[in-house]
Amino acid sequence: MEPFTAGLISLEDAQQKMLAQLTPITDSLQVSLFEAAGRITAQPVLSPLDVPPFDNAAMDGYAVRLADVAPDRVLSVAGKAFAGGPFNGEWPLGTVIRIMTGAPVPAGCEAVVMQEETEQRDGGIVITAPVNAGQHIRRSGEDIQAGKQVLDAGVRLGAAELPLLASLGIAQVSVLRKLRVAIFSTGDELQAVGQPLAAGQIYDTNRFTVSLMLNRLGCEVIDLGVIGDDPVALRQAFSEADRQADVVISTGGVSVGEADFTKAMLEELGAITFWKLAIKPGKPFAFGRLANSWFCGLPGNPVSAAVTFYQLVQPLLGTLTGQQAPLIPARLRAKATQRLKKSPGRLDFQRGIFSRGADGMLEVRSTGPQGSHVFSSFALANCFIVLERERGNVEVGEWVDVEPFNSLLEG
Numbered sequence: 001m002e003p004f005t006a007g008l009i010s011l012e013d014a015q016q017k018m019l020a021q022l023t024p025i026t027d028s029l030q031v032s033l034f035e036a037a038g039r040i041t042a043q044p045v046l047s048p049l050d051v052p053p054f055d056n057a058a059m060d061g062y063a064v065r066l067a068d069v070a071p072d073r074v075l076s077v078a079g080k081a082f083a084g085g086p087f088n089g090e091w092p093l094g095t096v097i098r099i100m101t102g103a104p105v106p107a108g109c110e111a112v113v114m115q116e117e118t119e120q121r122d123g124g125i126v127i128t129a130p131v132n133a134g135q136h137i138r139r140s141g142e143d144i145q146a147g148k149q150v151l152d153a154g155v156r157l158g159a160a161e162l163p164l165l166a167s168l169g170i171a172q173v174s175v176l177r178k179l180r181v182a183i184f185s186t187g188d189e190l191q192a193v194g195q196p197l198a199a200g201q202i203y204d205t206n207r208f209t210v211s212l213m214l215n216r217l218g219c220e221v222i223d224l225g226v227i228g229d230d231p232v233a234l235r236q237a238f239s240e241a242d243r244q245a246d247v248v249i250s251t252g253g254v255s256v257g258e259a260d261f262t263k264a265m266l267e268e269l270g271a272i273t274f275w276k277l278a279i280k281p282g283k284p285f286a287f288g289r290l291a292n293s294w295f296c297g298l299p300g301n302p303v304s305a306a307v308t309f310y311q312l313v314q315p316l317l318g319t320l321t322g323q324q325a326p327l328i329p330a331r332l333r334a335k336a337t338q339r340l341k342k343s344p345g346r347l348d349f350q351r352g353i354f355s356r357g358a359d360g361m362l363e364v365r366s367t368g369p370q371g372s373h374v375f376s377s378f379a380l381a382n383c384f385i386v387l388e389r390e391r392g393n394v395e396v397g398e399w400v401d402v403e404p405f406n407s408l409l410e411g
């Protein structure tokens, strides 16, 4: 008999096959900077200004002409320049201008001398340190020149990007429309949170996980609720979802049981690209195309649904919105401080806790039981421990790959 992992496709092949089919959306709209957090730029953003817009002082001190600088020479102070209050008067030779950080340097100024390198003497000041041409002057356009591209298209706007646009006086930005993602959970056993459980029922965790992650990724979520294990109801849900969304995500019913209809629905109403990956958890993940939308069938086990969303749906949504940031999470090496159980055959995403050890190197330990129904493992973890497909058990002190959680799984 063939091992039950034969014929499973690797995660890398699945990601490649999936991403190669996608074309990013292009519909865009203008939004104010105050509504732009989490949105994705539709076009490159160019600077309308030089930054800084004028030569200005980097220190509190004195604006000087180099010819006036000499040891022990007393220079009188001919005026003051403040940020927002430039010095526009006459600047006689042999004098200095008192200047504050951010103030425009007066015409003719060749250097700014910081206050700490001067002494007050005989009603004027004496410079006590050597002065270099241009010191402590921030030049106009030194950071950004007018017309320069400051952001690419496909950039998610957050706390690193929006203040930059604010500093350039950009009040409106062109962003992509939100992706519309329809979601439903499948299973006769599922009950909505807030309702009492009848015998044999469990709470629907996956719709909560998926909608939370979609919200974090800036998608518009169309929540179609829980659909029972009934082909008629499922066919209707698939069609309704496909009519409304760019991407349809279901959870459950994607394996081989007698109430697992997801794959058959995808084949009936669209076309399947792949099904069954060599990953643990998440093996029965299915991907394909419906009439108008892309379809992802996530496995029902809650850990499997979260892992496949993270590893496959996240890069899919990134590609559909033309994002440039790395879509496949980066990995680091860490030393296992515990034995980790692993059977060869599937790439394993165990949940772990990594930290810096006494020797300064990264180390990692397990969160405990790793079943695909043990969702509490996520709450304890800060990373995936990624164990290669053909690897067996990991012994204490062996090196392993870890993937620190990104903002999808952080609090």
Ligand SMILES: Nc1nc2c(c(=O)[nH]1)N[C@H]1C(S)=C(S)[C@@H](COP(=O)(O)OP(=O)(O)OC[C@H]3O[C@@H](n4cnc5c(N)ncnc54)[C@H](O)[C@@H]3O)O[C@H]1N2
Residues within 6 Å of the ligand: 185, 186, 187, 189, 190, 202, 203, 204, 205, 206, 207, 251, 252, 253, 254, 255, 256, 257, 260, 281, 282, 283, 284, 298, 299, 300, 301, 302, 304, 372
């Ligand atoms: N004979 C085989 N059986 C199974 C295989 C296999 O290869 N051969 N694969 C196993 C693996 S691996 C997984 S993962 C599961 C996935 O199965 P399904 O996608 O069909 O999911 P269900 O059977 O509907 O449910 C599995 C499990 O998860 C619970 N569940 C489902 N939806 C939710 C939800 N929204 N919230 C919380 N929990 C949910 C469900 O009650 C089941 O306990 O199949 C294995 N079987």
Ligand code: MOO
Residues within 6 Å of the ligand: 279, 280, 281, 282, 283, 284, 299, 301, 303, 304, 372
């Ligand atoms: O792949 Mo399943 O997700 O191992 O439990």
